[in-house]
Amino acid sequence: MLGAQERRNKTDKEILGYSRYLVVIAAFFAMFVISPFEYTWSTMAGHIAAMYGWTHEEVALMFTLFVVAQSIGMLPGGMLRDRFGPRWTTAIGGLFSGLGIASIAMGPSYPLVLTFWTLGSFFTGFIYNNAITTGNKWFPDHRGKITGVIAGAFSWGSLPFIFYIRSISQSSDGSAFISTIYVIAIVMAIVPIVAAFVMTDPPKGWSPPGWSPKQTSVVRPSTHQYTMSEALRTWQMWALIVSFVLISGAGLAGMSKIVAYSDSFGFAAAAATAAAGGISVANGFGKLLLGTASERFGHENTMIGSFVLSGVFLLGTVVAGNLGSDVAFVICAIAGIFFWASLFALFPIIIGHYFGGASAGGNYGALYAIAKGLGGLYGGILSAILIHHQGFSYGITVAGLMAIVAGLIIVPLRAAPPVWRGAEQTPNLERRLGQPAE
Template identity: 65%
Template sequence: MDQTDREILGYSRYVVLAAAFSAMFIISPFEYAWSSMSGHIGAIYGWSPEQVALMFTTFIIFQSVGMLPGGMLRDKYGPRWTTAIAGLFSGVGILSIALGPSYPLVLVLWSVGSFFTGFIYNNAVTTGNKWFADKRGVMTGLIAGAFSWGSLPFIFPIRAIPASAPPETFFTVVYIMAAIIGGVSIVAALLMKDPPSGWKPTGWVPKTKAIARPSEHNYTVSEALKTGQMWVLIVSFVLVSSAGLAGMSNMVAYSNSFHFTATAATAAAGGIALANGFGKLTLGTLSQRLGVENTMILSYIVSGLFLFLTIYAGMNRSEWLFVCAAILAIFFWASLFSLFPIAIGHYFGEAAAGGNYGVLYAIAKGSGGLYGGILSTMLITQHGFPFAITIAGVMAIVAGLILIPLKYSPPIWKDEEAAAQLNARAAVGRR
């Protein structure tokens, strides 16, 4: 007899959802408060723009690499210990910002913390695949959205710190972030647990083609990597993550390059954090109606077009258009962090969802971070923001276009494909 979530856990699966949401929420400042923190870091320690940009790049790379072992350990041992231990190391990572001026020391500790945020991210976001096959889009989008919203309590206090304030003012915010990351991750970990492999809500049957999986086989990591569809997803992820990271990590400086007011830069930074989260939730939910492929194609192409619009707005000195275009570009771009894990669960099943999404994320976002971080900064220094953002817009559009074939050729397990061919031949023979 199938067990309910309460019989497995002793409480509702929505408690696990809340725990995963909280764990994701607290690691948000590493990425989404970066454009607000980076100026203070450079000014306090006298580090060059390239040194500061390298910290963002190392976060992207190490967090991405951490996704793979984090996912594989979660699939094997469950999410509790991996989340708790990773939370403590992540807290040390954010604390390292206050331990300068030794750049090598800060960079090493920051990189270690960044690596373990990948564990937390994977453990949290794949909860949507494991516990919510019936609501995969909305729940994965909600958890992914937490990674954006968690920066909001810190963006505005950091932006409000005047340039004349002593370093301790900024460091106080850093200490608070570190304590919250360590404490909340332990509490969240105690409530996180995975269901048995293949578990589905009692009585649930997919009602639409958009939700129904193309194959019932649960792919291992090695099996998924042998499919062409996985590599199309990887290339698309590389392109679209590069595009958005280039704009997001430099948004305050991008706004300032057009001599817009500080209010415009703050509105863009804060609006991006909100739009980022709601983009993941809204488009993740929409994918249950439109299908995950259609939603990805639409989102990434539209994101690229709005990136082009930020250039037009800047050159025409329109602050309100710049802020709106930047927010909408990130709204559609951010969906990649809910749509790709949804696609992984949809195509390859939930049993190894942590490992499969981990390998996709590790390869793709790690590579995307190279352009979104240090390479885009170098291009901006040499050729200006419009040139770098134009390249980003093209990347986003191409990322959407290359997904079109997946609509017509999803991965089908070889045994199921052979059975379908036999059935088709038998049907022809009966005519």
């Protein structure tokens, strides 16, 4: 049995018996299969309402419960994976996630559907945290790219189903739709179990032999490994939380209702399908490309630019819709979600960058649980109520302004990132010797 120090000096293949890239592939597909909960929602919602005769608000509550439950699940999922590793939490998460999506077939009992839907949503948080954090821990040298790829999987997994579900007539008896739900549920349960056999963490403090933190263009402002309680005592963590609440709520309001939003302007069905499919593709590439860009241009700069541009393009969908331009509407919707999606790569990156890797699962889980849960309240049920009474243009305008404010909140962090001021360290030394999270 190798000692801890000995293991830290080994290559990934010597530790695992296989390449760390195989761990990333496993994390990618575990994340990929839970995508339909969120990114196929705007396509599924109409079928659910038509089959069971549920109101717009009742269906919107399902989306809100997913966002809130998944967000809450991120915290215990992160804490458990930091302590025990990602394997068994990923496998259990897969089983319950599959049950959650299968609950759609349990109607017309609304309470029964909500119960199992919420349970499954909670455990998707386990998988999400495990996948993102595992990639972060194995790739301190390529954090932006790897985090972007894994986060992108949460968008791309919906693509195989969006176009098929859109082709099903909402006047049908629902059997074709339910068959698709069963297929998704089976895949969602099996893939994480298989992935769990490969997913594991590197030794604490591990980095690729021969690689130095100085080789990255973005160094940590502090060498300290913050615990969750230490991170939550910094004002920077709470600035990130407020920004996350605003930007997540803004994008979820538009994305979860994109089909109905397009229909509200009288656009052809093709426009809604193009918007739904396009935002899934753009969502994934936004995470990948902007996560990678942050390593060159700075995490804070990339967040500010991305969130502000997301807000501008969300406002652009309102202008395009009112002018009757379906092409401009689809372009603005896709661009808005492209820049919005970066939050799911940039926030875990900056959490590791600011607070270290030792408690990365718990720290990101705390941020996600608080912030996306609250953002989901607006993105789901509150925006549905607002749109019901004031119309889509009003609701999406509010969302666009929220995104712009989310970007501006990050501005002070460029000049004042968190720096640990323990007795054994000085800020100047930390800035000179700063290193990325493990």
